[in-house]
Amino acid sequence: MKKTIKYFYWIGIFVLLFGLSACSVPQPKTEDTINAEKHTADFFAMDTYITMTVYDAQETSVLEIAKKRVLELEEKLNAEDDDSEIATLNHNRNAVLSQDAYQVLEKALVYWQTTEGAFNPAIHPLMALWGFPTGKTRVPTEQEVKTALALARPDKIVLTDEMASIQQPGVQIDLGGIAKGYTSSELIKLFRQNDIKSGLVNLGGNVQSIGCKPDGSPWKVGIQHPDREKDYLGILETQNEAVITSGGYERFFEENGATYHHIIDSSTGYPADNGLISVTIVSPDGTLADALSTALYVMGEEKALAYWQKSADDFEMILLTQDGRLLVTREIAARFETDMKKEIIEKTA
Numbered sequence: 001m002k003k004t005i006k007y008f009y010w011i012g013i014f015v016l017l018f019g020l021s022a023c024s025v026p027q028p029k030t031e032d033t034i035n036a037e038k039h040t041a042d043f044f045a046m047d048t049y050i051t052m053t054v055y056d057a058q059e060t061s062v063l064e065i066a067k068k069r070v071l072e073l074e075e076k077l078n079a080e081d082d083d084s085e086i087a088t089l090n091h092n093r094n095a096v097l098s099q100d101a102y103q104v105l106e107k108a109l110v111y112w113q114t115t116e117g118a119f120n121p122a123i124h125p126l127m128a129l130w131g132f133p134t135g136k137t138r139v140p141t142e143q144e145v146k147t148a149l150a151l152a153r154p155d156k157i158v159l160t161d162e163m164a165s166i167q168q169p170g171v172q173i174d175l176g177g178i179a180k181g182y183t184s185s186e187l188i189k190l191f192r193q194n195d196i197k198s199g200l201v202n203l204g205g206n207v208q209s210i211g212c213k214p215d216g217s218p219w220k221v222g223i224q225h226p227d228r229e230k231d232y233l234g235i236l237e238t239q240n241e242a243v244i245t246s247g248g249y250e251r252f253f254e255e256n257g258a259t260y261h262h263i264i265d266s267s268t269g270y271p272a273d274n275g276l277i278s279v280t281i282v283s284p285d286g287t288l289a290d291a292l293s294t295a296l297y298v299m300g301e302e303k304a305l306a307y308w309q310k311s312a313d314d315f316e317m318i319l320l321t322q323d324g325r326l327l328v329t330r331e332i333a334a335r336f337e338t339d340m341k342k343e344i345i346e347k348t349a
């Protein structure tokens with residue numbers, strides 16, 4: 001009798017582990033997985049190419065709803081769209097915000113604090129000066145940079161109830177460093193509400209997944225190589241996570257032989273140049289992954305590592321340095337396949 005109980009006990013543990021580490025071992029076939037059909041949608045929004053994939057047994061309208069959700073978020077958060085809530089706030093210096101815009105702005109201000117200014121949601125005057133939003137890019141004068149820098153002041157943004165206000169003329173919000181991560185998180189939430197067990201969204205290289213593939217294998221996400229357009233730094237196996245990369249190679253212009261990219265260091269007013277070429281953040285929280293990919297890129301290697309060491313947040317990272325080193329945190333090292341040599345980062349405390 002005792003033996004039988006023990007037997008069932010071990011089967012129980014096995015099933016539990018099996019269930020928890022679902023992607024690494026073949027899944028038992030259920031009605032859902034056997035009948036799962038691939039549905040995809042792709043379109044252009046948020047200034048980037050977006051693809052969404054779900055595996056579902058039924059003909060599904062969830063992708064239509066998801067696309068509408070992306071467009072809705074773009075309409076709310078895009079500072080360059082005159083009718084958006086953020087543009088209205090920038091223009092009127094007062095606005096009642098929707099829950100989405102309020103939440104993203106609130107989080108952006110939290111990351112501004114935790115990253116000690118590396119993530120700066122009031123970067124808009126500098127982005128505009130460098131011409132990135134309009135595409136009319138140019139290198140500004142030192143005096144122009146100084147003037148715009150004085151406006152990159154998130155401390156002048158105040159949130160009360162669902163109202164937001166800007167307390168200094170000329171201070172303007174730009175959520176470009178966090179909006180896509182919030183969007184991918186919201187899409188995954190929507191999939192979950194619609195009972196989707198397996199899916200992936202890709203917003204121009206910002207990837208987030210739900211579950212694993214129907215055959216039980218994990219999703220594989222290629223991390224873009226900064227110098228070779230069609231090549232990868234490596235491939236990460238992932239499930240139920242966001243994998244979000246920031247790099248100066250994504251949007252840039254050249255003038256007089258020098259390159260200027262779209263991630264601005266708000267301690268100088270110039271494109272960040274602190275020794276990193278690419279920063280990938282891996283986390284179940286897409287909003288966090290997006291904000292931190294931008295912030296840690298600005299910080300540079302030393303500060304980024306220190307931030308990761310002391311942070312209570314749940315995230316892992318892959319950093320590529322200007323001198324060609326690839327740093328990978330221990331937790332994800334085994335599932336990141338690359339031809340390069342990996343320097344493994346361990347938690348010290």
Ligand code: ADP
Binds near residue numbers: 175178264265294298
């Ligand atoms: P991408 O959106 O190209 O994937 P990022 O997530 O790094 O890359 O976001 C870059 C965008 O973030 C810029 O286009 C700009 O809108 C905004 N941004 C630039 N510098 C900063 C900064 N220091 N802090 C917060 N946002 C920034």
Ligand code: MG
Binds near residue numbers: 178246289291292294
């Ligand atoms: Mg970002």
